[in-house]
Amino acid sequence: MRKPIIAGNWKMNYTPSETHALLTQLLHFVQDALCDIVVCVPFLNIAAAKQALEGTNVHLGAQNMHWAEKGAYTGEISTEMLLAAGVEYVIIGHSERRQYFGETDDTVRLKVNKAMDAGLIPIVCVGERKEERLSGITDEIVSIQTKVALRDLTAEQVQGIIIAYEPVWAIGTGLTATDEQANETIGVIRKVVGELFGAETAQGIRIQYGGSMNERNAYGLMRQPEIDGGLIGGASLDAEKFSKVVHFEREP
Ligand code: PGA
Numbered sequence: 001m002r003k004p005i006i007a008g009n010w011k012m013n014y015t016p017s018e019t020h021a022l023l024t025q026l027l028h029f030v031q032d033a034l035c036d037i038v039v040c041v042p043f044l045n046i047a048a049a050k051q052a053l054e055g056t057n058v059h060l061g062a063q064n065m066h067w068a069e070k071g072a073y074t075g076e077i078s079t080e081m082l083l084a085a086g087v088e089y090v091i092i093g094h095s096e097r098r099q100y101f102g103e104t105d106d107t108v109r110l111k112v113n114k115a116m117d118a119g120l121i122p123i124v125c126v127g128e129r130k131e132e133r134l135s136g137i138t139d140e141i142v143s144i145q146t147k148v149a150l151r152d153l154t155a156e157q158v159q160g161i162i163i164a165y166e167p168v169w170a171i172g173t174g175l176t177a178t179d180e181q182a183n184e185t186i187g188v189i190r191k192v193v194g195e196l197f198g199a200e201t202a203q204g205i206r207i208q209y210g211g212s213m214n215e216r217n218a219y220g221l222m223r224q225p226e227i228d229g230g231l232i233g234g235a236s237l238d239a240e241k242f243s244k245v246v247h248f249e250r251e252p
Contacts, residue, residue, distance in 0.1 A: 002206050004035035004222065005162060005229035006246050007061060007123060008236025009091060009210070014041070016048035022239050023052035029243030033057060035229065037246055038089045039236070040123070043077055050086040061089030061123065064097060067110035079118035090115055091231075092122045093149065095168045105148035112149050116157050123162040123231065124149050125210070126189065130169035138167075139188045146192045155197040159204040164231040165189055170211025172233060176221075182209040183224035190226060215244035215252060222248040 014022065019041055030037055040061035041049045049060055066076035082090060092115065093108035108124065115122040126145035128138040142165065150158055165186050167177050177185070186207045194202030209221055210231030221227055230248075235241045244252070 002204065002228045004248070005038065005206055005208065006035050006242075006248070007038035007040060007089065007091075007162075007164075007208065007229070007231050008242055009040050009063065009094070009231055009233050010042060010045075010236060011063070011096070011233060012042060013237055014045060016045050019045040019048045020052045022237075023049055023058070025239035026243060027052070027056055027058060029239060030058065030246050031056075033246045034249065035246060038123075040089065040091050046082075046085045046087060059088050060086055061091065062087045063091045063094065065090050065092070065111060065115060065120070067107070067114040079114055079120055082120060083118060087120065089121045089123055089162075091164075092124050093145075094125045095127055095166060095171060099168075105145055108145075108149050109151055112161070113152050116153060116161070121160065121162065123164050123208070125164045125166050125231070127166040127168050127171075127211070133167065133169065138185060142185060142189055143192045146189050147196065150193070150196065155201045158193060158197050158201050162206050162208060162229070163189060163193075164208040164210045166210035166231060168211075172212070174212050176212040176217050177209070179217075179220045179224050179227075182221055183226045186224075186226040213245065215241045218245040218248040219250070219252055 038059045038061045040063050062082050092111045097103040112122050126142045128141040132141050190202050206228040208229040208231045209227050213230040214235035
């Protein structure tokens with residue numbers, strides 16, 4: 001009932017011409033995909049990606065944005081700029097942004113609100129650090145992150161956003177959460193959404209898993225009932241690998 005959504009997070013990789021080449025190759029493999037597909041490229045590659053993706057089934061995303069309309073925010077990018085460039089999705093609160101660039105649950109909330117007002121679809125990242133999982137507070141951590149991020153939204157708005165559950169210890173490490181761990185924690189996030197916005201919203205919202213998800217483990221993860229998609233880092237940098245994640249229904 002929830003349409004799966006697979007998104008690539010390219011992080012800080014590739015030039016505009018490399019972007020065009022990779023996407024042209026990718027489009028070849030994913031024309032017949034059954035799920036929604038998004039690629040979140042670096043800001044400077046958005047124009048090249050837009051050109052490559054025009055009229056196709058692959059949607060364009062950015063990896064960050066600022067919550068202000070415009071003004072004296074050196075180095076930042078506004079929602080108006082993203083929309084004008086043809087962007088539809090935006091990753092918000094990725095753990096690398098939280099870890100290296102000082103983003104907090106509160107700045108995540110400001111960005112989510114602004115993205116919704118502007119008409120961008122946020123992919124909101126939540127997830128526990130290794131020591132938090134080891135001390136048994138994973139559920140509390142993801143619950144707080146989810147509550148703060150969604151605090152000002154209506155149930156209708158929440159239905160339209162994407163949450164990505166990304167355990168920090170699994171990102172770029174080759175360590176994936178087990179299918180069951182990912183399913184269980186996503187279930188916790190869905191429960192929180194239900195408590196705040198009602199059962200219908202909880203059943204409608206799409207929640208992805210992210211963290212070393214790739215062409216080998218996508219099949220198993222996507223068979224879990226709570227997991228509605230993936231946010232893919234490393235494996236999205238290779239057209240063939242990413243296309244295999246997109247075709248997660250095919251057994252590897
Ligand atoms: P990874 O990254 O797939 O390389 O672990 C996922 C992410 O950071 O979104």
